[in-house]
Amino acid sequence: MNFWKTFYRNKLMVTGAGVVLLLFIVSVLAPWLAPYDPGEINLQNVLAPPSWQHLCGTDQLGRDVLSRMIWGAQISLKVGFVATGIAIIIGTILGAVAGFYGGWVDASIMRFVDIMLCFPTFFLILAVIAFLEPSIWNIMIVIGLTGWMGVTRLVRADFISLKERDFVQAARVIGASDARIIFLHILPNAFASILVAATLGIAGAILTESALSFLGIGVQPPTPSWGNILTAGKDNIDIAWWLSLYPGLAILITVVGYNLLGEGIRDALDPRLKK
Amino acid sequence: MLKYIIKRLLFMIPLLLGITIICFAVMRLAPGSPTDLQTQMNPKASVEMKERLRALYELDKPVHVQYWSWLKKITRGDLGTSFASDHRPVADKIMERLPITISINLLSLLIIIAVAVPIGVLSAVHQDSLFDKITAVVVFIGFAVPTFWLALLLMIFFGVHLGWLPISGLRSLNYEYMSTWAQIVDLAKHLVLPVLVSAFGGLAGLSRYMRANMLEVIRQDYIMTARAKGLSERVVIYKHALRNALLPVITILGLSIPGLIGGSVIFETIFAIPGMGQLFYMSVMARDYPTVMGILLIGAILTLLGNLIADVSYAVADPRIRVS
Numbered sequence: 001m002n003f004w005k006t007f008y009r010n011k012l013m014v015t016g017a018g019v020v021l022l023l024f025i026v027s028v029l030a031p032w033l034a035p036y037d038p039g040e041i042n043l044q045n046v047l048a049p050p051s052w053q054h055l056c057g058t059d060q061l062g063r064d065v066l067s068r069m070i071w072g073a074q075i076s077l078k079v080g081f082v083a084t085g086i087a088i089i090i091g092t093i094l095g096a097v098a099g100f101y102g103g104w105v106d107a108s109i110m111r112f113v114d115i116m117l118c119f120p121t122f123f124l125i126l127a128v129i130a131f132l133e134p135s136i137w138n139i140m141i142v143i144g145l146t147g148w149m150g151v152t153r154l155v156r157a158d159f160i161s162l163k164e165r166d167f168v169q170a171a172r173v174i175g176a177s178d179a180r181i182i183f184l185h186i187l188p189n190a191f192a193s194i195l196v197a198a199t200l201g202i203a204g205a206i207l208t209e210s211a212l213s214f215l216g217i218g219v220q221p222p223t224p225s226w227g228n229i230l231t232a233g234k235d236n237i238d239i240a241w242w243l244s245l246y247p248g249l250a251i252l253i254t255v256v257g258y259n260l261l262g263e264g265i266r267d268a269l270d271p272r273l274k275k
Numbered sequence: 276m277l278k279y280i281i282k283r284l285l286f287m288i289p290l291l292l293g294i295t296i297i298c299f300a301v302m303r304l305a306p307g308s309p310t311d312l313q314t315q316m317n318p319k320a321s322v323e324m325k326e327r328l329r330a331l332y333e334l335d336k337p338v339h340v341q342y343w344s345w346l347k348k349i350t351r352g353d354l355g356t357s358f359a360s361d362h363r364p365v366a367d368k369i370m371e372r373l374p375i376t377i378s379i380n381l382l383s384l385l386i387i388i389a390v391a392v393p394i395g396v397l398s399a400v401h402q403d404s405l406f407d408k409i410t411a412v413v414v415f416i417g418f419a420v421p422t423f424w425l426a427l428l429l430m431i432f433f434g435v436h437l438g439w440l441p442i443s444g445l446r447s448l449n450y451e452y453m454s455t456w457a458q459i460v461d462l463a464k465h466l467v468l469p470v471l472v473s474a475f476g477g478l479a480g481l482s483r484y485m486r487a488n489m490l491e492v493i494r495q496d497y498i499m500t501a502r503a504k505g506l507s508e509r510v511v512i513y514k515h516a517l518r519n520a521l522l523p524v525i526t527i528l529g530l531s532i533p534g535l536i537g538g539s540v541i542f543e544t545i546f547a548i549p550g551m552g553q554l555f556y557m558s559v560m561a562r563d564y565p566t567v568m569g570i571l572l573i574g575a576i577l578t579l580l581g582n583l584i585a586d587v588s589y590a591v592a593d594p595r596i597r598v599s
Binding site: 111112114115116117118119120121122123124126127128129130131132203207210211214215216217230233234237238241244245247248251252255256259260 | 289290293294297301302304415416418419420421422423424427428430431434435442533534536537538540541544545555556558559560562564567568570571574575578579582
C-alpha cells in the first residue's frame, strides 16, 4: 500500500519535472522550434482559425500564434526565475537574520513582514508600475520585491528550530563567526524548504506576469508573452476563441508542472513534511 | 472580550503607520522627485503634472516634513485631488466605487464558504474515495488556473456562444425602463460571471484547508468519545467534528481578503464593472498618481480591517483565544 502511494506521488513529481524540462527545451530552442517569425505580420491572413499551416491560428496582425507562444515561453521562464530569485534572496537573508539573532532584530523584521502583507500584492505591484515604465525588467524586479514575505517566514521558522541544535553549538565553540554559522552550517539545513518555496514561487510569478501582461502593464507588445496574446483574445472575443484558449492552456500546464514538482520535492527531501 | 478587542486595536496602530510609510515610499518614485532623473525624461509626465505633484507633496521640503504633512492630510480624509479631467477629490471617487467592490467580494466569500466547506468535509469523511481523488485533481488544477483566463473562457462560452449571460457592466442599457423584479434579475445576470470568477481563486485553497482540518479533528479523542457513546455517525461528523473544524476557517477567510481585493482589479477590468479595482486600473494607465496612492492606502486598510474582524470573530467563537 505504502509502495503504491510513494510511486503515485513520484509519478506526479516526474510529470511535473517533465513539464518543466520541456519548457526549458522549448525556451532555449525557440528560434529553431517556432515555425514562423513571431513578429512576422501578414495582413492577408488575420485572425485565421487553427489550420495545418497555423496550428494555433493567427492573431489580429496575421502573426502565427504558435510561434508567439513558443517565444512567450522564454519570457515566462525568464520572469519566473529572475523574480523568484530576487524574492528568495531577500527572503532568505531577512529570515536567516531574524531567526538567528531573535530579539529586536527579529521583532522589527517580522513587523515589516506584517506590514507588507497588509497590501494586496497586486495593488502594490500595479502602484509601483504606475510610477515606473512597464518593461520586462521592471516587472521582474517588482514581482520579486513584493513576493519575499512568505520565504522570510519559512526560513525564520527553520532557523529558530535549527540554531539550538548541537552542531550549531559545536560550531560556536570552535569559534566560527556568525556569518559562517548562518550560511555554512544552518542554511544548508533549511535548503529543502527554500527549494520548495522557490519552485512554487516560480509558478506564482508566471501567473502574476501573465495577469500584468494581459492588463497591458506587463511585457509590452510586440514582444510576445502568453498574457498579451490573451489581451488580443479578449479584444476579439466574439470571433477568435483560439487566441484565448491556447495561451491560457500554456500558462495552466506550466503552473501545474511547477506546482507538481514543488510538492514532489517537498515530499522527497523532507519526509517530516509528508501528510 | 472588550480587553481583547482593545488590545487588537492598539496592535493595529504601528501597522497603520507602517502602511502609510510604505505608501509614502512608493510615492517617492513619482516623476518630479529630485532624485529621479530617469523619469524626469518621461514624456508622459508633463511639466504641469510635475508642478502639481511638487505642490501636492511639497517636494522641495525635507522628507520627514513631507511625510508629516501628508499624514496629517490623510488622517483628515483628504487624499488629494485626482489628476483626471474631472479634478474631483480622490476620497469621493473611491467612496462611490467602494460599495460595489465590497459587495462583490462579500458575495464571493459567501460562495467560497458555501461550496468549499461541504467539498472539504465530504472528501475528508470519505478519504481516498473516488470523490476525494477527483476533488484533489480539480483543486490542484484550480490552484493553477489564471482567473483572467477563466473569465475569458466563461465569457466566450456563456456570453458569446450560448448568449445566456451579459459579459460586461452591471446593468443593461434599458435598465431604467424595467420593472423592479426585472431589474433584480438583470443585475443578478450581470453578477453571475464576475462573482464566480472572483470566488474561484479562493475555492481551491479553502476546500483543501477544510479537508486537512477535518481529517485532523476526526482523529481527536473527543470524536472517539462521541462514537463510543453510540452517537450516530451523522451527529458525530456534523455536530461534533464540523464545529471544531470550522473554527480556523475564520482565520483563513481573513487571510484571503488581500487576494480578493487585489483580484478585483482583474475581474472588474475584464467585466467592465465600475468598482474600485477598475478605477485603480484606469488610474494606473492614466498615471493619476493621487488616485493610485489613495486606492493603495485604502486597499491596505481594508485588509487590516478584514483581519481585525476575523480575529475578533474567532475570539467570539473560541473562548480559548481570549484567555491566552
